[in-house]
Amino acid sequence: MKPYMLKPYMPAPNRFIPYCGALEILFLVLIVLSSLYIYSKTKKIYELSEHKGIKYFRYGFMCFAISHSFLILHSMLKNMIFKTRILENFFLFEVYSWIYLTGILFLISSMFSDEINEKYIYFGSLFIFILGIFFESKFFMIIYSTILIIILGIISIIKLYKDKKKHFSLIYIIYILVFSSWLVSFVGRIFTNIYVRGNIINDILRSLIFLYMAYLVNKKLK
């Protein structure tokens, strides 16, 4: 009996998948390095100004560096070292999601730094984390991301309308970051066999955004 007769529901083998682990790690390392670069590059201006917005901006990128380090570990355990799915369940993905969302919250708060207290950001992210653990994690992420996309979309439109001459805003970057994750999670939920490809495209897009941010920070602080 041929193997496909035994499991007819299984997707056809994809030659692209074995390379995804290494590629994923490569792009994640780029994200970690870019985030750490932004964090260290803005250290001096924060020490001099002690501006809350700069502080949240830096914390945001520190969160991204830590969260993506967890994702590297998660990816290594999954693909490289043990080639097993057992270690995936050690909350590594949940911890990554939580710290990544805290980073997103810090970036959003950096734009409204006078109104938002640091404690609320930690409390908010912890609340989301608990909800994420309580409900099924990936499904909750989609719901949360969808709400966030709607809110960010409204802020972006207001921003676009207010500052017509300004082409760059941090809110657009945050929007792309959240939207790409949302798209991959959403697509992954419906079509699981293209999830891997979607994920790698998301990693490429995200690493490009982080490299662009590192380039911008470097350019502004030259």
Place this chain on the structure above:
Amino acid sequence: MNNKTLKRDKLKVIYDILKIIREHNNSIRATPLLRFSNLSFRSFSEYESEIIQKEFIKIIEDKKKKKYYTLTSKGFEYLDKYKLIQRFIEDFDL
């Protein structure tokens, strides 16, 4: 005037105070500094303690025990980087 503008003003006020000290050969007494900075006594006192605490300025005494404000290396650095900080805050909407 919203909070964000006030925050920017705070950075600007510190810049102005430090600039006045630099323009007076890095040595100025409290009364002229208060006058040139266009601040009330209360605001000036708050900014004074803040910039002393941040080590942007230090107080020195001459032989007659008269007190002068003088910039530290960190104060000079703030003056150099102020426009950069301001542009960074504006460009990234912080």
